[in-house]
Amino acid sequence: AQSVTQPDIHITVSEGASLELRCNYSYGATPYLFWYVQSPGQGLQLLLKYFSGDTLVQGIKGFEAEFKRSQSSFNLRKPSVHWSDAAEYFCAVGFVSGSARQLTFGSGTQLTVLP
Amino acid sequence: DAGVIQSPRHEVTEMGQEVTLRCKPISGHDYLFWYRQTMMRGLELLIYFNNNVPIDDSGMPEDRFSAKMPNASFSTLKIQPSEPRDSAVYFCASTLFGPESLSNEQFFGPGTRLTVL
Numbered sequence: 001a002q003s004v005t006q007p008d009i010h011i012t013v014s015e016g017a018s019l020e021l022r023c024n025y026s027y028g029a030t031p032y033l034f035w036y037v038q039s040p041g042q043g044l045q046l047l048l049k050y051f052s053g054d055t056l057v058q059g060i061k062g063f064e065a066e067f068k069r070s071q072s073s074f075n076l077r078k079p080s081v082h083w084s085d086a087a088e089y090f091c092a093v094g095f096v097s098g099s100a101r102q103l104t105f106g107s108g109t110q111l112t113v114l115p
Numbered sequence: 116d117a118g119v120i121q122s123p124r125h126e127v128t129e130m131g132q133e134v135t136l137r138c139k140p141i142s143g144h145d146y147l148f149w150y151r152q153t154m155m156r157g158l159e160l161l162i163y164f165n166n167n168v169p170i171d172d173s174g175m176p177e178d179r180f181s182a183k184m185p186n187a188s189f190s191t192l193k194i195q196p197s198e199p200r201d202s203a204v205y206f207c208a209s210t211l212f213g214p215e216s217l218s219n220e221q222f223f224g225p226g227t228r229l230t231v232l
Contacts, residue, residue, distance in 0.1 A: 101146055101163070102163070105157065
């Protein structure tokens with residue numbers, strides 16, 4: 001079965017600083033990988049996804065992520081964080097089997113941005 | 116499109132009462148998912164449907180939970196009887212996956228915050 005680990009429960013950065021959120025997955029085949037963001041009181045919104053091709057993917061709001069098969073990682077990065085980026089971030093891995101379509105989410109990383 | 120619509124947004128009930136959560140997916144989507152989010156357990160998949168048919172309900176915690184999708188534009192998640200440990204935020208999400216792809220985004224509703232006293 002697939003699984004996702006987000007080792008950092010909470011990260012604090014200063015506005016304008018760079019950001020990297022870690023994600024490690026476990027899955028036997030080529031994974032579908034996603035990063036979602038959840039603002040307080042809201043549902044989840046897709047930031048970016050990877051399922052084939054270029055291992056560096058660009059997303060919305062200036063985020064990017066790099067798929068590294070050798071490390072089973074899909075870390076999320078942003079060169080300069082804005083106060084509005086404060087939210088919870090979820091990494092997810094998906095699989096397809098017949099009509100089964102399923103995402104497994106990590107436990108999330110809460111991002112605090114200091115002024 | 117209005118996005119995924121969930122109702123009610125907040126529900127407070129007493130232990131033992133029946134609770135029904137509702138979801139209207141985005142028109143044209145062929146998959147619908149129900150998730151539960153708690154501090155202790157994070158985001159858990161409860162059940163999902165493909166073209167109104169339940170595909171996997173292995174995440175449903177116990178028989179007190181049931182879900183239906185009578186048509187492509189409506190789904191319910193019912194808890195009967197409710198217990199305090201069911202208190203959580205319940206999300207509905209929908210997507211158009213098609214026959215072989217998982218690459219499309221799941222669109223989440225705003226969630227229903229359930230409190231069972």
